Structure formats: C-alpha cells, structure tokens
Amino acid sequence: MDMLFIKGKYESALEVLIEMKNQDVRFNHDSYVLAFAICYKLNSPESLKICTTLREDALIKGDILSRRACCFAVALALNQNEAAKAASIFSQIMNPESITCTNLNVMIHLQSNMLEPLMEILQGAAKGNVSQFVKRYEFSEEVLAKVREKVKDVPSLTARFDELYKKLHVHGQVTSYTLDALLCHTPRDRRSHTPLLHRRKVSQRTLQPLSQFLLAE
Incomplete structure (x- = not known):
C-alpha cells in the first residue's frame, strides 16, 4: 500500500x-x-x-x-x-501547534465564514514584540491568498488584512509552501x-x- x-x-x-x-x-x-x-x-x-x-x-x-x-x-x-x-x-x-494545523485552522474559519475570529488569529500571530524564543506561527501564501479573496468585498476587513499580511511578511511568517505540500511533507x-x-x-x-x-x- x-x-x-x-x-x-x-x-x-x-x-x-x-x-x-x-x-x-x-x-x-x-x-x-x-x-x-x-x-x-x-x-x-x-x-x-x-x-x-x-x-x-x-x-x-x-x-x-x-x-x-x-x-x-x-x-x-x-x-x-x-x-x-x-x-x-x-x-x-x-x-x-504546527504549521500545518495553523493553516488548517485558518481554512476552517474561512469556510465557516468566521472572518472576525480569523482576523484575530492573524493579528495575534503578527505581534512584533514576541520573544525570539517563542515559536512564531507561519502561514502559507496560498492560504493567505484565499483569505484575501474572501474579504475583498468587505473594505474594513480588506484594509485590516493587508496590514496584517505586511506584518507577517516582515516577520518572516509567510511560507511559499502550499497546504498540500505541508500535509505531504x-x-x-x-x-x-x-x-x-x-x-x-x-x-x-x-x-x-x-x-x-x-x-x-
């Protein structure tokens, strides 16, 4: 098998x-x-x-x-x-507590239309004053693209997402790996x-x- x-x-x-x-x-x-x-x-x-x-x-x-x-x-x-x-x-x-679980959790919130809690997850992950010894959450570029597509018709959420997206990138918390690649690693x-x-x-x-x-x- x-x-x-x-x-x-x-x-x-x-x-x-x-x-x-x-x-x-x-x-x-x-x-x-x-x-x-x-x-x-x-x-x-x-x-x-x-x-x-x-x-x-x-x-x-x-x-x-x-x-x-x-x-x-x-x-x-x-x-x-x-x-x-x-x-x-x-x-x-x-x-x-894994990168795969983090991204699956985002997708669950996305498909469940729980957009406000989803923004809170991203906001919590994007905090810049975290100790270097604390593991940062990482997000798939593919998954974040789906979030952007979902919130594009809600101006307040779009602006908030764009800000969080930039912070995640600055902190090195965005990976090019797709969710499928993370799962099958x-x-x-x-x-x-x-x-x-x-x-x-x-x-x-x-x-x-x-x-x-x-x-x-």
Whole structure:
C-alpha cells in the first residue's frame, strides 16, 4: 500500500486499504497516517466516508490517532466542503501547534465564514514584540491568498488584512509552501531515518510487506 501511494496509484492503494479492513488487519500509528493520506489524495465523497469510518473505528478501539493523521482527515473534509466536520476533527487534535494545523485552522474559519475570529488569529500571530524564543506561527501564501479573496468585498476587513499580511511578511511568517505540500511533507523517523510515508508495513502473520501479502491473498 505504501509503494502504491508513493507512485501516486491512489485508487489501487485504496483497494488494498479496503482489503486490509476486510481482513481485520490491525492498523498501527503509521497505517492510519497512510490510510488517511490515501483518502485525502483521492478527495471524493467516498474517500471521506471511508476516512470517517476508519476514524470512528479507531476511536471505538481506543487507538490513538496522530496529529498528522488527523490533519489529513481535516484537509479532506475541507476539500469536500464539510467545514463543520473538519472543525470537529480539528478540535480533537491534542497538540495543534504546527504549521500545518495553523493553516488548517485558518481554512476552517474561512469556510465557516468566521472572518472576525480569523482576523484575530492573524493579528495575534503578527505581534512584533514576541520573544525570539517563542515559536512564531507561519502561514502559507496560498492560504493567505484565499483569505484575501474572501474579504475583498468587505473594505474594513480588506484594509485590516493587508496590514496584517505586511506584518507577517516582515516577520518572516509567510511560507511559499502550499497546504498540500505541508500535509505531504515526510519527516524522517528519528531512529530509522526512513521517511514516514515510505516505511514498509509488515504483516504480523507472515512478516511480509502488508501490500504484498494482501494482494497475494
């Protein structure tokens, strides 16, 4: 399944994912990340339904879903214009202190038409008197462009946004990375130095890669 994802064969990866589900294969931390990433890449009502089912099953089983897995689920819900669902999933992320979460939160406010709270988020992030030891929030240029488009017909918000946008740029808090790039960035495991989404999944029954094992069956 992981190699299919790497090669961009998301439909085939989804078939393996469904087979894993049918075989009652227990998902681990990385399996959920990969599964939600596949659903996100497919970006369809069906993949959102599958992602939602997997997430609900994980919660029932008491499995801990990583922040990264949840971010893919949030992004998928947003892409399917399910802002309320995205907000619900986001609210359950234990530690949303990441650049990806920051930008997803902006998108949730944007799609929910919560423009005033959104301006407050940007204003809080753009404060210039923050200690150098305090982590600053960063925003995707792509996401900020969507904010500008949303507020362009409200003169008071447009002027306020333009001022905040300039401050964020001055403080180096704007990145050229798209939200998709932030989501799909593969941090390296501290122990194995293997990209997270490239790590091989192994069947506990055969010690073969899960994708190979399931396709063989």
